[in-house]
Amino acid sequence: MAKLAVSCTLFIFFINTLFQSASAAYNVINFGAKPDGKSDATQAFLRAWSSACYSNSPATLHVPRGLFLVKSISFNGPCRHRIVFQIDGTIIAPSSYWSLGNSGFWILFYKVNRLSMHGGTIDATGAGYWACRKSGKSCPPPTRSISFVGASNIVVSGLTSINSRFFHIAIDECVNIMLRKLKINAPSWSPNTDGIHIQSSSGITISNSTIMTGDDCISVGPGTKNLWIERIACGPGHGISIGSLGAYAAEDGAKNVTVTDSIFTGTQNGVRIKTWARPSNGFARNIRFRNIIMTNVFNPIIIDQNYCPDNHCPHQSSGVTISGVTYRNIKGTSATPVAVKFGCSSSKPCTGIKLQGIRLTYFNKAATAYCKNARGSS
Numbered sequence: 001m002a003k004l005a006v007s008c009t010l011f012i013f014f015i016n017t018l019f020q021s022a023s024a025a026y027n028v029i030n031f032g033a034k035p036d037g038k039s040d041a042t043q044a045f046l047r048a049w050s051s052a053c054y055s056n057s058p059a060t061l062h063v064p065r066g067l068f069l070v071k072s073i074s075f076n077g078p079c080r081h082r083i084v085f086q087i088d089g090t091i092i093a094p095s096s097y098w099s100l101g102n103s104g105f106w107i108l109f110y111k112v113n114r115l116s117m118h119g120g121t122i123d124a125t126g127a128g129y130w131a132c133r134k135s136g137k138s139c140p141p142p143t144r145s146i147s148f149v150g151a152s153n154i155v156v157s158g159l160t161s162i163n164s165r166f167f168h169i170a171i172d173e174c175v176n177i178m179l180r181k182l183k184i185n186a187p188s189w190s191p192n193t194d195g196i197h198i199q200s201s202s203g204i205t206i207s208n209s210t211i212m213t214g215d216d217c218i219s220v221g222p223g224t225k226n227l228w229i230e231r232i233a234c235g236p237g238h239g240i241s242i243g244s245l246g247a248y249a250a251e252d253g254a255k256n257v258t259v260t261d262s263i264f265t266g267t268q269n270g271v272r273i274k275t276w277a278r279p280s281n282g283f284a285r286n287i288r289f290r291n292i293i294m295t296n297v298f299n300p301i302i303i304d305q306n307y308c309p310d311n312h313c314p315h316q317s318s319g320v321t322i323s324g325v326t327y328r329n330i331k332g333t334s335a336t337p338v339a340v341k342f343g344c345s346s347s348k349p350c351t352g353i354k355l356q357g358i359r360l361t362y363f364n365k366a367a368t369a370y371c372k373n374a375r376g377s378s
Contacts (some may be wrong), residue, residue: 016136016202017153019287024059026052028068035066037092042071053079059257060084061232063120067118070107075113077151087159097129097165100143104124104166107146110153110195116155122146129353130190142166157181164190168213181210188236190214191244201251202226213237217267221245222282223252226240232262239269239297239361242287244307246280246320251318261291264332270300271327272361273309275320275345282320289325294332294339300360303374305324317347324352325376331359339367349373 026048029035033044041231045068052059058081066089072119093099100106106124109115124145132139145164148154152175161168168184171177179196186193195211198204205231210233211217217234220227220242234240240262242254264270271289272292275282294300303325322344339360344350353376360367 013227014033024052024141026058026063027063027064029064033068035064035068035070035089037067039069040071042073043069045070045073048215049075052083052362053077055081058082058084060086062088063089063091065089067284069094072103072106074105074108074110075112076110078111079114082114082116086118087118088121089224090121090123090136092123093125095125095128097132098276100140100165102141104141104143105147106143106165109146109148109151110148112148112154113151113292114153115151115160119158119168121160121162123162124164125276126165126186126190126193128336129165132356139309143171146169146170147172148177150174152176154178159183160185160286162186162373164193165196166192169196171198171201171204174204177201177205179204179206180208182211183211184209184211184365186213188214190211196217197221197261198224198227200224204228207231209233211237216241219243220254220257222254224254225256227257229259230261233257233265234262235267236273237267239264239272239299241269241272241274242284243272243274243285244276245282246278246318248273249279249281251280251282253285254287255283255285257286259290259292260288263293263295264297264300264302265295268299269295269302270330273303275305275331276285276312276314276316277306277308277318277345278316280319283322284325285323286348287325288328289330290328293329294330294334294360296335298334298335299341300332300334301330301340301358303342303344303350305343318345319348320345321348322350325350326354326359327356328354329357331357332361334360334367337362337368338370340369340371342369342371344373346373351375353377
């Protein structure tokens, strides 16, 4: 406990340090950016980043009010000192869905350490891309709006992300990331517009955010551990999902995940664990869902070990081991008669499932539950 207390104290000190005034300021306009939403500001942003990254003192990169058109861009680290990325305006992607290339990234922070991002809006102008997907035409690879890869000690606060073409925020191979007071918005029919996706990362905290999407509000991929999610308003969307897991035979799992004090409104799912029905050494363990309110949610509590979204199903038994999952103090209304669905693997049944204080109704009557290959207590 003493070690944990010291670690928490150090991380809080780090966060407070990030939010202190930096001593060197770099305004993107001074590097050639024009706030007209038409002129390409990509190179100006890169020049400003380079100056901030190699500054001899802590630095602020400032995006003032206005519209700044930015194409696919990578902010690379590590940098010499901490950086504050202050956005007071809007960063907008080109409207053409071919404009962001094939990298899969729009705004990428790669191997960056000690960064705090404040405020502002990023608009990925996804409508054209969604229409391409819907039409069945040949479309470019999907593009994440903002990604952190190999990054550490990052704080993102007050950011608004709209109209993503794919994931709004993606976190991969990162340590100590705090996301708070975010507003994420895409239409409920927009394909694969997950609000936040995490994989292969540790020490992630997401809090006090509103997420409205066409897919998972938050999705938790393989290799995620020590994830804390609290005070999230989710909906519309597909809920908060652990998975999908088990896409590959050799795959890391997800562990030590907590979702608490959150509200789901009109979502397809509430809290979900989903795995592919094929052999895998993946796992989901020590998962806690607690203090949650459901309002007209179609699958408030669900484990689906036969996940198959595209009808190309493997038709095997999932090898992903699910254990130690606790559901506590979950109440509200279900949009379907069966509010709790545990469809676990026949070869690796779920174990250690605990249900405590579950109060879910369907048209003012107690909702029902379905359990298959699930072991635990209620």
